[in-house]
Amino acid sequence: MPRIPTHTVATAPEASQETARKLERKMGKLLNIHAGMAHSPAVIASYTGMNAAIAAHGTFNARTREAIALAVGNQNGCDYCQAAHTLSARRAGLEEQQILDIRAGEVDFDDKIDTITAVAREAAANTGHVQEATWQAALAAVWSADELAETFAHIAANLFTNYFNHYAGTELDLPAAPELHA
Secondary structure, three states, rough: OOOOOOOOOOOOOOOHHHHHHHHHHOOOEEEOHHHHHHOHHHHHHHHHHHHHHHHEEEEEHHHHHHHHHHHHHHHHOHHHHEEEEEHHHHOOOOOOHHHHHHHHOOHHHHHHHHHHHHHHHHHHOOOOOOOOOHHHHHHHHOOOOHHHHHHHHHHHHHHHHHHHHHHHHOOOOOOOOOOOOO
């Protein structure tokens, strides 16, 4: 059961309504994550602000963005984000097995995706700390220092949603992500 009430566009605080309306149009419905965030204008504005900054200034393609989101969501055990980003990863062109491999940290189909998700996973697991060997592997896979800096914005945006879902007790209103096999 959610700890933070979910809203419709009409029941959200007035300062959240326009943002909730835009998210509803974009997604086809007001997802539970957004309906919960709408309870606080500061939360929904923070979420959309981070995503707007990434959209305006980010350089990663959808496949890379979704790979980072899958890695961070799995690292944090966020069922909601894993479900949402599994759907988005499919739209970005990742295959089912690739999605599972990224979530499991067993990427053997793309060295660049492997190294960037390793950086993201380590940063998420270790309060931003990434081992030098992991960082150097990403540089060797031809990620630039600029791209590794940008990766932090993607990690932070995903930590925001992962932690919000844990904090708020967001109920899953999307198809669950497939289970990872042990």
